[in-house]
Amino acid sequence: xxxxxxxxxxxxxxxxxxxxxxxxxxxxxxxxxxxxxxxxxxxxxxxxxxxxxxxxxxxxxxxxxxxxxxxxxxxxxxxxxxxxxxxxxxxxxxxxxxxxxxxxxxxxxxxxxxxxxxxxxxxxxxxxxxxxxxxxxxxxxxxxxxxxxxxxxxxxxxxxxxxxx
Numbered sequence: 627x628x629x630x631x632x633x634x635x636x637x638x639x640x641x642x643x644x645x646x647x648x649x650x651x652x653x654x655x656x657x658x659x660x661x662x663x664x665x666x667x668x669x670x671x672x673x674x675x676x677x678x679x680x681x682x683x684x685x686x687x688x689x690x691x692x693x694x695x696x697x698x699x700x701x702x703x704x705x706x707x708x709x710x711x712x713x714x715x716x717x718x719x720x721x722x723x724x725x726x727x728x729x730x731x732x733x734x735x736x737x738x739x740x741x742x743x744x745x746x747x748x749x750x751x752x753x754x755x756x757x758x759x760x761x762x763x764x765x766x767x768x769x770x771x772x773x774x775x776x777x778x779x780x781x782x783x784x785x786x787x788x789x790x791x
Contacts, residue, residue, distance in 0.1 A: 627676060628660060633772055635725050636672060637683035640765045641665040641772045647676065660684075665772050683725055687769050696727055697788045703728055705736040711752055718758045722765065733762045 628634065632644045642662035649656050650673070658676040674684060688696070708714040721729040737759040741751050751759070767781040776784065 628679070633665070633687045634662070634679075635683075635685050635687055635765070635769060636662055636664075636674070637723055637725060638761065638765070639664055639672065641687060641768045642672065645671075648673075666768055666778065683723055685725060687773055688727065690773055693770055693773055694788070696731065697785055699728075700731055700735075700785070701789060703731050703735065705739055706732055708736075711754070715754050715758065718762070722758070722762055725765075727766060727769075730762045730766045734759065734766070737762075 627647075628644050630644055630646055634642055634644060636642045639662075642664050645661045645663045648659050648661055650659050659673040660676060660679075662672040662674060664670050664672075679685070706714070706717070708717055718733050721733060737751070737755050740755065741759070744751055767778055770776075770781045770784075771778040774781075774784070
């Protein structure tokens, strides 16, 4: 069981804090729920049944050491090669929901490269690719910011500095 105050990744919702654990009566049964509050979205609350964390894509945030190891590994992670827009969108949405950080990095790298290619031809990314790109960045960078105790807008410069040094 997670402790109150724990930081977790909650699927596509990103980093959340376990604010409390409450009992809720559902019919005749009394069930326990985690009350989650997103780190960077005030006013939002999620109730997650205790014991269903893995089915609902809830996992512990990475440690600072794990984040630094991931940053060092970023240059070696390969982009996905999915040409079809619909297939790419479906694959990326599934991968984002799974919350694997390596795959989030690969999604970001893939769409960044695709954006560069399209811009060189005077074109823009499709709107869904832009949304997926922003979502993957927000999930990953918010986790980095919370764990490393920095502001979210400091994450990209920190990553660039770490990779270049």
